[in-house]
Amino acid sequence: MGSNLSSPLVAIVGATGAVGVEMIRCLEERNFPLSGLRLLASPRSTGRKLKFRDREIEVEPLTEQSFKGVDIALFSASGTVSRQFAPIVVKEGAIVVDNSSAFRMDADTPLVVPEINAGEIARHKGIIANPNCAAIISITPLWPVHQRNPIKRLIVATYQAASGAGAAAMEELRASTEAYLQGREYKNTVLPHPYAFNLFSHNTKIDPVTGYNDEEMKVIEETKKIFGDPDIRVSATCVRVPVLRAHSVAVTFECERPIAAAEVRELMKTAPGVKLVDDWANNYFPMPKDASGQDDILVGRIRQDLSDPSGKSVTLFSAGDQLLKGAALNAVQIAEKLVKVPALA
């Protein structure tokens, strides 16, 4: 393939979305070594100008011709858009980092959290998938634990922000809350339920056999794939809470052998992509307001699971920026690895 991976031309598909905007910011802040940046979006955003470094870049409409000369394309649009356009990008000889769920579970597609399985990137066949945000935030802190003392069972309850449903959902949370406070009616159009001071089960389809929703099945299946461990047993309850942009998760895990909460706390101090926030005396723990805008996933409330007398289970609470580590940052980190680790194909 002819792609230039030392100073690539990068395209962002969905550049005006909540994640797209953060991708631009990550590329800028991390000094990504690119030779050019092409911003692609749906026709209604065409002509908008977005700042990148010292210049403004005009948003172009996404077409099949959009990828000429592109080396790396970061997709953050719908699964439908990814399924339609990613193969075109690959045919052009470029590499796709896809934030949709379209290819995540394909055997040929690496599903990568760089802190966990960066090595997987090398086996890509043109597409690398960025995992589900709730999965990334739940499992990134657990990887050092899993390497030390394999995690056999994982139970996750999420507290997911509006940002996971896009910029329009964030605006719906703001606008509906304002209406509520002013005693005005508000008709929700983005999310299926009223959002002001309310929470609801994640708005994805329920599997008619298992009763789990799509989001929960992503956390379950993607954990197994990213950890490279099909035997890890996972359960998840995914809930949308009235928070703007950072996801939180209550996580209980059981290891193969007994493990002390203190050992997990020590591991968190050096875990990549993780910041320990576990101040018992001041009751200061991970919060979405602190995680927002931060690269690191905040981890705290680390304690022995009192319901497991074997001493093998620990419970903790994490918060991570859904738009950054949960999406844009993780995708840009993958792209950074590509720049250093050219494809083998």
Place this chain on the structure above:
Amino acid sequence: MGSNLSSPLVAIVGATGAVGVEMIRCLEERNFPLSGLRLLASPRSTGRKLKFRDREIEVEPLTEQSFKGVDIALFSASGTVSRQFAPIVVKEGAIVVDNSSAFRMDADTPLVVPEINAGEIARHKGIIANPNCAAIISITPLWPVHQRNPIKRLIVATYQAASGAGAAAMEELRASTEAYLQGREYKNTVLPHPYAFNLFSHNTKIDPVTGYNDEEMKVIEETKKIFGDPDIRVSATCVRVPVLRAHSVAVTFECERPIAAAEVRELMKTAPGVKLVDDWANNYFPMPKDASGQDDILVGRIRQDLSDPSGKSVTLFSAGDQLLKGAALNAVQIAEKLVKVPALA
């Protein structure tokens, strides 16, 4: 004792608080057979008038003389107030239903959810404790399951509303959210962390040995006492979310023997105090906005726990009005049982 339990004189301590106001409403709506109602509060509420049935009742200051002639006193103030005044009430020959945590774990004090252990009321020695709100909402739906197939392990993650911290916390959530939307600064004074579009670990003291906070330990210990089963193994993560008045809980439980989600769903259809809200096709499940103002605890998302291959574990999601079933309603239900079941003492 001289108390009249067929048509009692009832006193409410903390009558102007978020729970006190709901106690008055419950007594009225449920046509509680009382001969009189005395409203007691701290001096700063003295003279306020609150409506009950067709008249207005003036709030009196709480003093040691407040309980002359009272038959049943519903306490919803601090643990300190309960510890100071409840013994005085008992000495007067009246019965206290106490919503604070002051006496809950005393061996002599019944801790009652009427749907679960109404029989405990008969052994009271003047004080009956109303359980923690998160405990009530988590375990009331589980009682019919526990009777059919004993629950051995319970893992709870809560999504707790502002109301649990009182009317001032509800106002802080409203006011701080308004300030956030208007771009104004807001200094939180009631809760320890900014609340607008944020969530945080429950604001109670952390046990320096276990790392659990007081709220979590209440859920853990009170579950054992209410179920009358010291061996049930419980773990809880208690989180305050930006919701006004209904608590939600993600619950995973393991039974002695395998149990199908379908069997749990059937049990929920007739469980007292519970309403099944589990509409997979329309993605409609328990939500705080629907639970607010409702007596019943809403239960849904009932499904097999995929992390337990033994088939003994089920996971579900509930929402219940913290001020009603979580506090005022449960206390009034206990008082109703007293009217029918005079004390044995």
